[in-house]
Amino acid sequence: MYFLLKLLASLPLAVLYYFARWISLLIIVMPYTGMRWVVRVNLSLAYPQLSPQQRLQLERASIYSQCLTAAESIKSWGMPPAYSLAQIHSVSGTDILLDALNNPKGVIAVVPHFGTWELMNAWLNQYASPVIMYKPSKDAGVDRFMLEARQRLNATLVPTDESGVRAIFRALKNGGFTAILPDHVPDHSGGIFAPFFGHSVLTTTLVSKLAQKTQCTVLGLSCIRRKDRDGFDLICESLDSRILDHDLQLSVNTLNNEIERLVARAPEQYMWGYRRFKQMQNLSEVYKKPH
Secondary structure, eight states: OHHHHHHHHHSOHHHHHHHHHHHHHHHHTOTTSHHHHHHHHHHHHHOTTSOHHHHHHHHHHHHHHHHHHHHHHHHHHHSOHHHHHHHEEEEEOHHHHHHHHTOTTOEEEEOOSBBOGGGHHHHHTTTOOOEEEOOOOSSHHHHHHHHHHHHTSSOEEEOSSHHHHHHHHHHHHTTOEEEEOOOSOOOGGGEEEEEETTEEEEEEOHHHHHHHHHOOEEEEEEEEEOTTSSOEEEEEEEOOGGGGOSOHHHHHHHHHHHHHHHHTTOGGGBOTTSOTTSSBSSOOOTTOOOO
């Protein structure tokens, strides 16, 4: 797998986009299998106000976008940081990041599974040396490929366990920087239920607890593909200060609200293929397929 990924990364992005297009078409023609089914369920839960035709259009656009994101990520991992920087055609909010980095209490960048987040690493590398959690892939070749990409940057990788959390906490206490993907489904010990697209879902408390303890700056980062697929727009922005509130429920609710706001810019570029609603307070087995 390592050498296959290296080969794919050596191809022009236009060729990878061609492959992504055909893979997305294969997924779309199988409505009750794999990612297509998960996307369909997620969109029906998140956007019940849309007509069936509108949801179908968003469903197809989402699948295509996720295939493009996979291609873009492979290309980014396999190329020098300068390649990723060249793909970013506009940046807004650099001043927000620079101001935040002056905070002696540290910075948390909230980075949802939205757009092509892997491209942002090279841009961040110009300003900060983040401490980020890394979960090894089950495939040794994929893991080697991704690690090589991570290690080209000024990032410190820590495990996705208590030791990793402690390392991030120490970094923030020393005025450091971390980026956290806040929209995974955590273990029950690491989450509480909070509204997300109209449903009470298990949500991580990691961002909120770190922010409460350190009173660091919390900002949002997004890297959105342009509609003509000619590059990306990177947005750095301040988030609602209630994420720092000592009321944990209010903090987590605010975090989910902010993720929704970010996703609203380009809903098709969110990773709807992830089973985000598998732990809900009032519903179960939402991904169970019909007979």
